[in-house]
């Protein structure tokens with residue numbers, strides 16, 4: 253299995269139509285920036301990613317899941333396992349993932365990308381603080397999980413989160429696998445797993 257950028261349905265950005273778009277009979281000036289766009293991230297997005305991440309995590313726990321260098325590494329090594337949501341060209345939410353080869357996540361998973369494996373490790377999902385509690389985190393996660401069905405060979409998505417986010421991931425279809433072997437500073441985590449089902453069906457029916 254290869255994670256090829258060219259196979260990614262998100263390698264070409266797609267835009268969400270806004271209400272009323274295309275119904276006027278008058279010629280309309282084209283907007284340069286789409287209202288809403290989902291696409292894989294690139295190393296050029298690393299600074300925007302890190303700004304959102306830093307605000308989301310440093311003020312709360314003092315630790316970011318990924319350093320700026322790690323963001324850059326993952327967006328260089330496996331951009332096809334990332335997804336960004338842009339509004340008017342501004343990043344509002346993102347997911348960064350990498351490949352992982354074992355049943356459970358281990359400490360090395362925090363910094364490694366294992367290519368050609370059947371599991372993706374979701375390192376971080378984060379929504380800009382001005383855009384939280386509007387459903388964006390849930391929508392982005394749902395889109396990402398649908399998208400993973402189209403990545404050849406992927407069967408599982410794994411992540412770790414603090415206890416208070418377990419219900420959020422359960423609502424998205426993740427199962428709680430118990431306490432993770434990974435700890436950061438004094439923090440412990442639950443490991444969550446999602447089975448990426450129906451790949452063949454998804455490929456036949458969703459334009460993968």
Ligand SMILES: CC(=O)SCCNC(=O)CCNC(=O)[C@H](O)C(C)(C)COP(=O)(O)OP(=O)(O)OC[C@H]1O[C@@H](n2cnc3c(N)ncnc32)[C@H](O)[C@@H]1OP(=O)(O)O
Pocket residue numbers: 308309374375376377378379380383384385386387388389390391411412413414416417419420
């Ligand atoms: C693998 C990981 O990255 S784990 C870490 C996840 N990221 C973070 O903690 C960074 C800071 N937080 C965020 O970026 C966002 O709040 C996210 C990603 C957790 C959720 O995204 P949002 O767009 O705010 O959530 P969305 O509006 O889709 O869903 C809201 C639900 O999320 C859950 N939720 C969101 N934040 C929290 C929180 N701090 N504590 C408890 N539940 C929460 C609740 O279940 C809420 O449901 P409710 O509306 O019934 O109260």
